[in-house]
Amino acid sequence: MTILVTDQGFGPDTWDRGYTPLGEAANDAVALDVPSDADPDTIPLSADIIRVDFPSFADGRGFTIARTLRLRGYQGRLRAQGHVIADQYAMARRSGFDEVEISQALAARQPEDQWQARADWQAHDYQARLRGTSNH
Numbered sequence: 796m797t798i799l800v801t802d803q804g805f806g807p808d809t810w811d812r813g814y815t816p817l818g819e820a821a822n823d824a825v826a827l828d829v830p831s832d833a834d835p836d837t838i839p840l841s842a843d844i845i846r847v848d849f850p851s852f853a854d855g856r857g858f859t860i861a862r863t864l865r866l867r868g869y870q871g872r873l874r875a876q877g878h879v880i881a882d883q884y885a886m887a888r889r890s891g892f893d894e895v896e897i898s899q900a901l902a903a904r905q906p907e908d909q910w911q912a913r914a915d916w917q918a919h920d921y922q923a924r925l926r927g928t929s930n931h
Contacts, residue, residue: 797896880905
């Protein structure tokens with residue numbers, strides 16, 4: 796079982812319709828599973844949900860995929876899945892993800908309060924802090 800992290804905290808995964816791997820997907824796929832090495836310019840924008848894999852917390856390609864999809868106009872649900880850690884939650888949200896899917900093992904190592912500490916992701920902008928325009 797996986798746990799969904801949103802700005803409201805931990806919750807159950809509410810998507811129960813499965814995912815189609817990007818390499819097998821037609822333009823009418825409802826849910827896409829996207830690997831971290833996918834070319835974001837070739838990902839169809841018609842899916843209701845796109846789940847981007849993070850094979851390692853040190854692999855930031857998923858953030859680029861999310862940002863590119865949003866810049867291309869994707870309006871659907873965008874989910875990071877895999878090895879995303881609490882410290883990366885704000886970056887995930889700023890790059891365009893709506894939610895992060897984590898394992899129960901990761902949730903046990905990094906409890907909800909660690910994720911909630913980063914839920915005000917718009918206020919945790921280091922550039923604003925440098926300019927002196929941050930709320931913190």
